[in-house]
Amino acid sequence: MAEVADPIIRVRDVTVQFGTTRVLNGLDLDVRRGEILGFVGPSGAGKSVLTRTIIGLVPKLSGNIEVFGIDLDKANKTDRRGIERRWGILFQQGALFSSLTVRQNIQFPVREYLKLSQRLLDEITIAKLVMVGLKPEVIDRYPSELSGGMIKRVALARALALDPELVFLDEPTSGLDPIGAGEFDELVRTLQRTLGLTVFMVTHDLDSLHTACDRIAVLGDGKVIAAGTIADMQASQHPWLRSYFHGKRARAVVGSP
Numbered sequence: 001m002a003e004v005a006d007p008i009i010r011v012r013d014v015t016v017q018f019g020t021t022r023v024l025n026g027l028d029l030d031v032r033r034g035e036i037l038g039f040v041g042p043s044g045a046g047k048s049v050l051t052r053t054i055i056g057l058v059p060k061l062s063g064n065i066e067v068f069g070i071d072l073d074k075a076n077k078t079d080r081r082g083i084e085r086r087w088g089i090l091f092q093q094g095a096l097f098s099s100l101t102v103r104q105n106i107q108f109p110v111r112e113y114l115k116l117s118q119r120l121l122d123e124i125t126i127a128k129l130v131m132v133g134l135k136p137e138v139i140d141r142y143p144s145e146l147s148g149g150m151i152k153r154v155a156l157a158r159a160l161a162l163d164p165e166l167v168f169l170d171e172p173t174s175g176l177d178p179i180g181a182g183e184f185d186e187l188v189r190t191l192q193r194t195l196g197l198t199v200f201m202v203t204h205d206l207d208s209l210h211t212a213c214d215r216i217a218v219l220g221d222g223k224v225i226a227a228g229t230i231a232d233m234q235a236s237q238h239p240w241l242r243s244y245f246h247g248k249r250a251r252a253v254v255g256s257p
């Protein structure tokens, strides 16, 4: 694959296996600093597995992963904590701790890494809530008292709590209606531009790929089978890409016959 200068994530020849099932098979991927990369592929292809492998939650059989130019396998515990502070994560499942309030959810990662006064923690929390378009009044609500869209926003606020350079979003718009999803995409786009964030976004949402992503990488048979702009994807003759980007759903999004 073509080398990218100064990638924020560099994955080379990564293989991940559960028992005898090989999910990733010699996968290469670069994520460029400052871009929103949309990561797509069939259900069960291994998108979440790759995300979890990059952040070190899933062990790999072989291969090499660098984040911020640092090989995580070679980092000691202190360096690793330093790296983990520089990324934020919005997981697909269990976006928020249901027994904690919005305040406690957002402050959770901050408390893990920093010793700050409660007053400062509250100030950070309110700033993050405003950043994601929520009113400070929601701070003492529980997740069960929020709408689906609000939960996603609080989860994003939590991912942003430590002012990360890189954010992992695993299907952030799943479960939202098209308007809510569109608003969320717009928010991610705005934050990327204003904060200079790099975003790694697993998604099934064709609208997100069109409106939010700078580049798209497609996972198939354990590898990245294509990477490029939406125009590159639409021009591809690969059967899965053709049916995905030119199928019924795609036509509904781009409005072509």
Ligand SMILES: Nc1ncnc2c1ncn2[C@@H]1O[C@H](COP(=O)(O)OP(=O)(O)OP(=O)(O)O)[C@@H](O)[C@H]1O
Pocket: 018, 023, 041, 042, 043, 044, 045, 046, 047, 048, 049, 050
């Ligand atoms: N801890 C695990 N142990 C065993 N198998 C696993 C584990 N985690 C994931 N898998 C398997 O790895 C494969 C890829 O799963 P993954 O969740 O990454 O798919 P995905 O591309 O994110 O799918 P979706 O789009 O449906 O979310 C699946 O077959 C899944 O069952």
